[in-house]
Amino acid sequence: MKAATVSLRQSTEARQAEMVQAVLALAARQEPASITTTHIAHEVGLSQGAVFRHFPNKQAIWLNVAEWLEATLLPLVQTAAKSSSDPLENLSNIFRAHLQFVQENPGVPRFIFHELQQPADSPVKQQVAGMLQVYSGILIRVLQQAKAQGLVLPTLDERSAATLFIGSIQGLVMQAMLIGSCAAIQPLIPGVWNLYCRAIREEPNA
Amino acid sequence: MKAATVSLRQSTEARQAEMVQAVLALAARQEPASITTTHIAHEVGLSQGAVFRHFPNKQAIWLNVAEWLEATLLPLVQTAAKSSSDPLENLSNIFRAHLQFVQENPGVPRFIFHELQQPADSPVKQQVAGMLQVYSGILIRVLQQAKAQGLVLPTLDERSAATLFIGSIQGLVMQAMLIGSCAAIQPLIPGVWNLYCRAIREEPNA
DNA sequence: TATATTAGTAATTGCTTACTAACATAAACC
DNA sequence: GGTTTATGTTAGTAAGCAATTACTAATATA
Structure with a gap:
């Protein structure tokens, strides 16, 4: 009956996929030009700095x-x-x-x-x-x-x-x-x- | 033979019209979201601060x-x-x-x-x-x-x-x-x- | 079990942004 | 001719940006 809780730590591959979807989800609500790395980070539940662990820029x-x-x-x-x-x-x-x-x-x-x-x-x-x-x-x-x-x-x-x-x-x-x-x-x-x-x-x- | 040099000082009405055209000229080259007040000022030949003499924001x-x-x-x-x-x-x-x-x-x-x-x-x-x-x-x-x-x-x-x-x-x-x-x-x-x-x-x- | 690697955070970097304030000067008016 | 007003400049401000840093904890590996 244990819930399959997702590990807080994810692979770079998984995080990249998450962030791609996060960008599209955000773009549905706001202009793509106004999407910041902070927005993306919050959308996937990470800190802003963590974004650059998985993307160079x-x-x-x-x-x-x-x-x-x-x-x-x-x-x-x-x-x-x-x-x-x-x-x-x-x-x-x-x-x-x-x-x-x-x-x-x-x-x-x-x-x-x-x-x-x-x-x-x-x-x-x-x-x-x-x-x-x-x-x-x-x-x-x-x-x-x-x-x-x-x-x-x-x-x-x-x-x-x-x-x-x-x-x-x-x-x-x-x-x-x-x-x-x-x-x-x-x-x-x-x-x-x-x-x-x-x-x-x-x-x-x- | 004196050239009809345009006065450096222009009315707010004239400057507003200039800046509207400046925005459209800039939008032809770059994304509208990335157009800054500095861009607009330079396009009409003014300082950035002067923009706010003619527009509240x-x-x-x-x-x-x-x-x-x-x-x-x-x-x-x-x-x-x-x-x-x-x-x-x-x-x-x-x-x-x-x-x-x-x-x-x-x-x-x-x-x-x-x-x-x-x-x-x-x-x-x-x-x-x-x-x-x-x-x-x-x-x-x-x-x-x-x-x-x-x-x-x-x-x-x-x-x-x-x-x-x-x-x-x-x-x-x-x-x-x-x-x-x-x-x-x-x-x-x-x-x-x-x-x-x-x-x-x-x-x-x- | 010891060690190296990976994925996270918080704090800070230098830079850019919209907007403001203090000061300057040209034109308009009495 | 001196005062007022409108238009300009320069030099600020606080906020927000991408990217970096020093450090920590989890995970894989030997």
């Missing part, structure tokens, strides 16, 4: 967050992109998977915005930009498959379609930030997706 | 920026919304006017993102959120006009269409932040706009 924490993001979001998108033989259904699955991921991790869009605003040479921004590059690549490939099967406009520009795809998610995220609640956008999702489908589909008979 | 500066934004962007959108008798053409004019405004003031999207991430009770966020509310209202009214004239889907959900409209601009802005240059998105604009038109139009014969 603050930037290393942000880089770790960016790496976690890539390692979590991209497989999600990749899986959805290959979930069926119908490219349009796969696109819809990416859309839904991405939005669900954002709702479960409300700090993520804010973190991405924050990093994209950094100077170009920042390694964390390069990491995030690289991830979005890969994301776009996946979208474009699915759109090309759809075109090859005659499911979308033969004249479709995949780059524009990918930009609008990401933009449609951005628009929903912005609505959520406006309202303040991430769950409140749920009813808007099908409407926006229907419009996106009409935009790219060959035969818009909906 | 830093938040008042940001509020002034938000007010300038509303007073500048909304008339632009309003004018475009009534520029012709064709609602779809008016929508296109809003789209182009907004993107031109963003290209001329690259700090604006970053400022808006920055403010939307603030806690809900922040007066500056409320100001920005209110402006976006009005913006959405204008869009929805134009979309309703288009529906009444049978130019768009009779089943169109105006709220979703407005979200996708703003999202399509967001997507382009995000591309610009990724690339680093605001002008580089120019070739993407017509493609994205064509897709948006197809999404809402009754007869997509393009």
Whole structure:
């Protein structure tokens, strides 16, 4: 009946993972730029100095967050992109998977915005930009498959379609930030997706 | 032949306007959260202490920026919304006017993102959120006009269409932040706009 | 069991921040 | 022409920041 009390001492690996999640949890509540090492320390129940037992500096924490993001979001998108033989259904699955991921991790869009605003040479921004590059690549490939099967406009520009795809998610995220609640956008999702489908589909008979 | 040298001493009104523009100029280069009163002072050629001769505190500066934004962007959108008798053409004019405004003031999207991430009770966020509310209202009214004239889907959900409209601009802005240059998105604009038109139009014969 | 390593703390470092106070000077007014 | 007022400077303040230090306790290892 002894409770499995967690040891107060944790390995560096475990603490790093804790702090990455702490940053995302804090980013859901406040601007990423205003998150301090003291905030992070309190969030995981440590003193401020202990943070630097597990990370050489603050930037290393942000880089770790960016790496976690890539390692979590991209497989999600990749899986959805290959979930069926119908490219349009796969696109819809990416859309839904991405939005669900954002709702479960409300700090993520804010973190991405924050990093994209950094100077170009920042390694964390390069990491995030690289991830979005890969994301776009996946979208474009699915759109090309759809075109090859005659499911979308033969004249479709995949780059524009990918930009609008990401933009449609951005628009929903912005609505959520406006309202303040991430769950409140749920009813808007099908409407926006229907419009996106009409935009790219060959035969818009909906 | 005497050069019309500007007096070193300026009125508070003039300095306030200068500093609002300074904030936007700085926001084009760096994260709004990292802009200090020293940065602003140097940008307008004053000492840091002089900033507080014209503003009671830093938040008042940001509020002034938000007010300038509303007073500048909304008339632009309003004018475009009534520029012709064709609602779809008016929508296109809003789209182009907004993107031109963003290209001329690259700090604006970053400022808006920055403010939307603030806690809900922040007066500056409320100001920005209110402006976006009005913006959405204008869009929805134009979309309703288009529906009444049978130019768009009779089943169109105006709220979703407005979200996708703003999202399509967001997507382009995000591309610009990724690339680093605001002008580089120019070739993407017509493609994205064509897709948006197809999404809402009754007869997509393009 | 003795020793080395790892993960923690509290206190302090140098620096930056928004904001203020004392003083200076240009323009406006009587 | 002298006084007042508005706009400027310089030199402060207290608070908060990332990062370091000296030290301690827990854990692994020989």
